[in-house]
Amino acid sequence: MSAKFQPFTTEYEFDTGKLNPEGRVIVRKLSHMKEMYLDQKAVEERVEEDPLIYEVYNVELPETMAHIQHCTTILYPGKIGNEYFMTKGHYHEILDRAEIYFCLKGKGQLIMQTKEGDFKKLEMVPGTIAYVAPEWAHRTVNTGDEPFIFFAAYPGDAGHDYGGIETEGFVKLSVEENGEQKLIDNPRYQKV
Ligand SMILES: O=P(O)(O)OC[C@H]1O[C@](O)(CO)[C@@H](O)[C@@H]1O
């Protein structure tokens, strides 16, 4: 009797950060996440141009606990107003599912929070392995001037819950002020 699922490899392309085969690709432009940036005037000014913010290359696997989802994310450099390009960010639908990030290129931040309002920021450069512990929502931010690329792996059944994050965002926002990166309180955030 043979196992139901066969082992396989996927190739990481060092120059682009893409996977081969590409798998399931998620493309997020500004128009897909307009309400997530604080400066809505800056959003309106940029939305016609609709900059590409990030792409995720997902190895296609069943969404069950038996599997380990894995993907690369290419988060482009840029800002909307003074807020750095970032991913949407999410809790896992099954809240206590963890995740591992491995930074491959560029530099950025991993910002995290719990439903109780705890907040944590980790800096990521090539070689950094970050552990997103169970119950922490996670978002990445590109604070550099080249693509920020990382590999992620997480339990197959974790799912994505964008709930409150789509409407009010994270506890803190990552912005540039006078040429310096800063975390500021998010005026829209309310503890659920
Ligand atoms: O789902 P979001 O928050 O838009 O961001 C995509 C992120 O989620 C993951 O696909 C998995 O949690 C990451 O690899 C990726 O960066």
Ligand SMILES: [Fe+2]
């Ligand atoms: Fe996740």
